[in-house]
Amino acid sequence: xxxxxxxxxxxxxxxxxxxxxxxxxxxxxxxxxxxxxxxxxxxxxxxxxxxxxxxxxxxxxxxxxxxxxxxxxxxxxxxxxxxxxxxxxxxxxxxxxxxxxxxxxxxxxxxxxxxxxxxxxxxxxxxxxxxxxxxxxxxxxxxxxxxxxxxxxxxxxxxxxxxxxxxxxxxxxxxxxxxxxxxxxxxxxxxxxxxxxxxxxxxxxxxxxxxxxxxxxxxxxxxxx
Amino acid sequence: xxxxxxxxxxxxxxxxxxxxxxxxxxxxxxxxxxxxxxxxxxxxxxxxxxxxxxxxxxxxxxxxxxxxxxxxxxxxxxxxxxxxxxxxxxxxxxxxxxxxxxxxxxxxxxxxxxxxxxxxxxxxxxxxxxxxxxxxxxxxxxxxxxxxxxxxxxxxxxxxxxxxxxxxxxxxxxxxxxxxxxxxxxxxxxxxxxxxxxxxxxxxxxxxxxxxxxxxxxxxxxxxx
Numbered sequence: 366x367x368x369x370x371x372x373x374x375x376x377x378x379x380x381x382x383x384x385x386x387x388x389x390x391x392x393x394x395x396x397x398x399x400x401x402x403x404x405x406x407x408x409x410x411x412x413x414x415x416x417x418x419x420x421x422x423x424x425x426x427x428x429x430x431x432x433x434x435x436x437x438x439x440x441x442x443x444x445x446x447x448x449x450x451x452x453x454x455x456x457x458x459x460x461x462x463x464x465x466x467x468x469x470x471x472x473x474x475x476x477x478x479x480x481x482x483x484x485x486x487x488x489x490x491x492x493x494x495x496x497x498x499x500x501x502x503x504x505x506x507x508x509x510x511x512x513x514x515x516x517x518x519x520x521x522x523x524x525x526x527x528x529x530x531x532x533x534x535x536x537x538x539x540x541x542x543x544x545x546x547x548x549x550x551x552x553x554x555x556x557x558x559x560x561x562x563x564x565x566x567x568x569x570x571x572x573x574x575x576x577x578x579x580x581x582x583x584x585x586x587x588x589x590x
Numbered sequence: 591x592x593x594x595x596x597x598x599x600x601x602x603x604x605x606x607x608x609x610x611x612x613x614x615x616x617x618x619x620x621x622x623x624x625x626x627x628x629x630x631x632x633x634x635x636x637x638x639x640x641x642x643x644x645x646x647x648x649x650x651x652x653x654x655x656x657x658x659x660x661x662x663x664x665x666x667x668x669x670x671x672x673x674x675x676x677x678x679x680x681x682x683x684x685x686x687x688x689x690x691x692x693x694x695x696x697x698x699x700x701x702x703x704x705x706x707x708x709x710x711x712x713x714x715x716x717x718x719x720x721x722x723x724x725x726x727x728x729x730x731x732x733x734x735x736x737x738x739x740x741x742x743x744x745x746x747x748x749x750x751x752x753x754x755x756x757x758x759x760x761x762x763x764x765x766x767x768x769x770x771x772x773x774x775x776x777x778x779x780x781x782x783x784x785x786x787x788x789x790x791x792x793x794x795x796x797x798x799x800x801x802x803x804x805x806x807x808x809x810x811x812x813x814x815x
Contacts, residue, residue: 371702371727372631374657376603376738377624399602399622403757408596409634409719432599432659458689475597487712489721490627496714502596512603513738530727532628557778 369537377514377531381431381445381471382410383456389448389484390461390469394442398430398516406479411492413528417450422495426483427466431475434509435516440456441474443580447526447555464482465501476506494531502518523579524556550587555580559587594762602739602756606656606670606696607635608681615686615694616643619667621739623655623756631724633706636717638753642675651708656700659734660741666699668805672751672780674751683684690726692801701731730755747780749806752798773814780805784812 384394397411410428412419433441444455453494459474464480472478515532517523523531547562554559557579561567568587575584591598596770601689637644647653650734658666669680685697689705697703702724739756741811742748772787782804785793800809 367631367724367727368729369727370732371704371729372625373623374702374729374736376601376736378601397624397626399600399624399636400597400755401719402717402755404716405716406592409636411634432596454705465724477599479596485712485714487710487719489632489634489710492713493627493721494626499592502592502594504596504599507595511601511656511740515736518770519670529626530627545756590627 367434367459369533372533373492373518379433379437379512379514379517380431381441381475381502382412382418382428383427383431383469383471384418384428385456385469386425386467387463387469389421389454390456391421392431392455392469393415393418393450393528394446394526395430395529396525401496403553404429404569407484407544408479408497408499410495410497411489412495413492413530415455416528419493422483422493423486427464427468428481428483428495428497429464429468429470430481431471432477432479433474433512435512436509437474437512437521439576439578439581441471442521442523443577443582444500447582449487457466472505476509476511476546477502477504511548522532522557524558526555549590552577552580552582553586554582558590573581596748597756597758598743600756603811604737604739606666606700607637607643607653608656608660608694608696609643609650609653610694611650611692612688612694614646614679615652616646617694617696618643618644618675618678618753619671619751620655621750622711622755623699626721632709632811633704633722633724634715635706635720635792636755638717638722638755640774642755644718647708647710647718650691650693652689653706653708653722654693654695655706656696656701657704658699658737659701659731660732660737660745661734662699662737664803665805666803667746668802668807669747670696672805672807679791681735693758697730701703701736702727702729710790724769733746746804749783751780752783774815776815777802777807778804778811778813779807 377396480501485496602621634743710721
């Protein structure tokens with residue numbers, strides 16, 4: 366038996382993994398970046414094969430990882446987590462530094478960053494695992510806590526996007542809330558659910574310029590569940 | 591430049607990864623277990639090649655992962671985190687269930703567990719990355735928080751053992767505490783540091799039957815720094 370609720374007990378951080386160069390860069394919100402060896406310091410980054418960043422990592426042979434903090438803005442999460450960089454330049458208007466390999470490093474809401482050179486690419490199915498050797502690491506802000514997936518889900522009420530390794534089809538979860546009768550509205554971009562039963566204002570009474578607190582999408586992008 | 595303090599900003603959970611069978615099982619505390627694909631649900635476990643559990647995973651082609659909670663006892667952390675199973679049977683006296691593949695699943699202090707069949711073994715240097723397909727997952731206790739590496743370091747003051755992917759040689763860290771003059775004593779088994787400057791009782795005044803709060807080692811296993 367597989368109870369998918371058990372999978373929510375695993376702990377992850379949330380990062381912006383970026384690649385490309387000064388002419389065209391891209392990044393995505395990742396929760397699967399982790400150290401795999403200490404000597405030398407090597408890291409693994411798990412990336413959906415369909416992600417535009419995966420293409421750039423293969424082209425440049427390098428990537429950067431920005432560790433973002435708990436109060437990271439909805440704009441940053443929406444921009445890097447729920448939109449595709451094949452449509453627009455995600456680095457435009459961002460505070461970006463270029464690493465030793467030339468990859469962009471997003472500094473907005475970042476408390477630390479790492480830069481890695483890819484030494485191995487592993488096919489694990491729908492995703493690539495890129496193994497990278499650390500060539501640069503910097504601490505930017507030691508006063509703020511790193512954003513974790515748990516905090517994002519519990520406090521920010523966010524969900525994993527469809528391309529994430531940890532995406533869970535909601536139909537697989539035991540629906541403990543099925544008896545609540547108030548209306549719910551789901552953001553069609555990021556999956557965030559606005560639940561009338563727990564909010565002070567009903568969804569239909571929200572102003573028309575209200576935006577999704579997670580990804581910044583407009584009210585009309587929500588669908589009633 | 592590499593500032594190793596930046597690496598502490600990455601988030602990890604802490605788990606007991608086990609393998610073997612009813613006649614001989616073993617497990618180790620791991621902070622690098624994570625989902626790599628959603629469809630099908632696949633996970634990666636990073637394991638030092640010298641770990642006895644690595645040998646058992648290769649023999650059985652399967653492993654289990656117990657998600658332990660924040661108040662996990664020092665005995666469990668010491669037993670699975672800082673001792674080798676080649677010397678004694680770590681499963682003896684533990685609350686163990688045997689999975690569909692026959693691997694032991696540690697239930698002590700566990701809030702959830704997963705069982706995976708190995709489908710791929712990747713050499714990343716000093717460690718193996720085992721890619722496993724999920725065959726069983728169970729939620730045991732939804733009331734407790736999962737233990738994270740951050741909590742373990744900040745609240746429990748623990749350090750990564752030498753075989754961990756995230757082990758950091760202390761000489762690489764910027765020693766911000768170098769001006770504090772009180773004596774410090776280090777557990778030679780797990781690396782835990784007892785610092786007179788922050789504790790109520792000086793180390794030398796502790797009773798002789800006092801044990802390391804992290805791994806349960808005896809007072810005489812501590813060395814003055």
